[in-house]
Amino acid sequence: MLKLLDSLGRSCCSSAKSGFKIQPSCISRIWFGPMPKDSNWIKPGRLHYIENDVEKQVDIIKTIDGVVVVLYNKAREKLIFVRQFRGAVYQGIHSAGSPDMSKGEADLEQFPPEVGVTLELCGGAVDKDKSLAEIAKEEVLEECGYEVPTESLQHVYDYRSGIGTSSSAMSLFYCEVCDAQKVSAGGGIGEEKIQVLEMSLEESRQLVQTGATTNGGPSCLLGLLWFFLHKAPKVSA
Template sequence: MLKLLGSLGRYCCSSAKSGFKIQPSCISRIWFGPMPKDSNWIKPGRLHFIENDVEKQVDIIKTIDGVVVILYNKSRQKLIFVRQFRGAVYQGIHSAGSSDMSKGEADLQKFPPELGVTLELCGGAVDKHKSIVEIAKEEVLEECGYEVPTESLQHVYDYRSGIGTSSSAMTLFYCEVCDAQKVSQGGGVESEEIQVLEMSLEETRKLVQTGAVTNGGPSCLLGLLWFFLHKAPKAST
C-alpha cells in the first residue's frame, strides 16, 4: 500500500506543469505532538444521548465547514486540481494498523513526505463573514489563479463530511474557466504551499475507475463522478 501511494505521488509530480512553488521533498522533518487546547480548527468533545432508554455516548470533533469547486478549463478541456501536504493523511498512513496516534519523530526514509500529498479539487474553509459562493470565488483565485464571477459558480450539492466524527457541512460548486481568466499562478496564501495540476479528461477518468487508489478525499471523487455524469459529454464536444 505504501509503495502504491508513493507511486501515486510521483505520478502526480511528473504530470504537473513546471513552476510550482514547492515539491514535496522540501519537507525535511515531520514530528507528532499533542493537540493544543486553543486550536482554531478542531474542538474535540463528547456527546451524550438516551436512545430507547439506554444512555449512549459518542466522541465528536467540531471542525470548520468547507467549500469545494470542480474547476474545468474549457480552453484546454482539462480539469484543474490542487496538490498539497496534508498532515492528517500522513498521520493516517503512518499509524495504519494501530489504534494509537503517532508520536515523536517520523522516519522520512520509511515514510516519505510524499505519502501525505493529496490530489484534491480546489476548495477551502468557510472561515470568513461572506457568502458561500463568495468564499468559493476567493478560493478559485487564491489556489488556482482564476478570476471568476460568482454567477459562473454553479451550485451542485450540499452534504456532510466525516459523519462519524466531525460532520462538517460541505458545499460543492462547478465552474468553467478559460485561459483569459487566468490572472495569477495561484498556489494559496500566507503559509500555504499548493501546487496546481491540470489533467485531461482521459487521465481524470482513471481516478474514478473501479480499483483506483487516490490520496484525495471523498469530495474529489464525488465531484468527478458528477462531472462525468453531467458535464463531460458536453465539455468534450
C-alpha cells in the first residue's frame, strides 16, 4: 500500500501543470475517541423487523447522500483524481483483525498517516438545497479547480453505497474538461486538504485490472469501469 501511495505522489499533479500549487497535508498526531451524540454526519440506530414470523434487528447508520464525478481532460487524455486523508480508512487499517474500534493514541511509526490517504474521484455530500448537477459542479470547482457548466455534467446512474450499514444514495456524473476551464488550484474549501492528481489512461486502467489494490472506495472503481466501457478512446490491437 505504501508503494502505491508513493508512486501516486510522484505522478503528475494537474495543479502543477497549470501553475497552481497545493500545500501537502502534514499530520502530526492521530487519536481515537467516541462519536459525539450531536454528530452532523452520522446517526447510528437499530432497525427491527419481523420476517417469516421471526423478529430480527440490524444496526444501521444514517449518512448523507453524495455525488461523484468522473472528470476527464480530453485534450490531454488524463483522468483527474483527488487524494486526501480519510479517518475511517485509517481506523479500518489500524483496527484490522480486531472486532473493536481503535482507542487512544495511534502509533504513527507503525501506522503512518499515509495509510489513510485515499485515491478517489471528485465528489462530495448532498448537503445543500440544490440539484445534484449543481452540487457536482461546485465539487468540481472546489476540489479540482475547474469551472464547468451544469450542462456539461452527464448523469450516468444512481446507486447505493454501504448497503449493509448506511445505504446512502450516490449519483455518478461524467464531465469532460479542458485546460482553459482550470481557474484555481482546487484542493477543497475551509480546512479540507485535497491533492489534485492526474493519471494517464494506462495508469488508470491498472487500477481496475484483475488483482489490483486501491485505497479508494467502490465509487472510484465503478466510475472507472464505466468510463473505460463507454468513453475511453479505443485502443487499436
